[in-house]
């Protein structure tokens with residue numbers, strides 16, 4: 001399955017939910033898909049330009065401050081670099097947090113080097129033993145669509161490991177605007193009835 005199709009399904013089904021994206025191709029694809037769906041500048045997109053390993057940590061911080069579902073689109077390499085965040089999420093146990101780990105079993109952006117998920121580490125099992133309420137693994141987009149649709153209805157925290165394949169090409173790098181991203185995102189939270197601020 002392609003990360004592009006995973007991200008597109010998330011945007012098409014999660015209404016106005018906050019979506020936090022891993023650095024590199026995940027953030028670039030999120031931007032391109034948002035444009036394709038004519039949703040730019042989707043204020044609820046939070047791109048973690050450069051901040052490897054922090055996508056789900058930031059999503060946790062957002063989740064505990066709103067009643068909405070919050071979706072973190074993370075990567076295997078980044079999750080492995082900050083694995084402790086899964087323990088913290090298991091401990092805090094926000095029922096509105098969904099992590100979609102796009103697991104291509106590699107650090108794609110830096111040259112397709114294999115990560116530990118290409119060998120013995122299974123992120124869904126790591127999450128389960130960290131206390132996640134629901135853990136899923138899928139290998140094709142139809143399975144993903146069903147699992148994600150269900151994840152929007154059930155109480156989390158939820159981990160969905162989506163085994164993705166690389167095409168060998170990355171989308172064009174998109175405008176990097178950390179200040180605007182933060183400003184728009186904060187504003188959207190302040191104007192939101194579901195915020196616990």
Ligand SMILES: Cc1ncc(C[n+]2csc(CCOP(=O)(O)OP(=O)(O)O)c2C)c(N)n1
Nearest residue numbers: 024050052075076077078106107108109110
């Ligand atoms: C602290 C830190 N170390 C290393 C990098 C370099 N780097 C950028 S993207 C990346 C790979 C990320 O892997 P993954 O999360 O699996 O995403 P993928 O590229 O596979 O989509 C690395 C190592 C970085 N940006 N920050």
Ligand SMILES: [Mg+2]
Nearest residue numbers: 075076077106
């Ligand atoms: Mg990866």
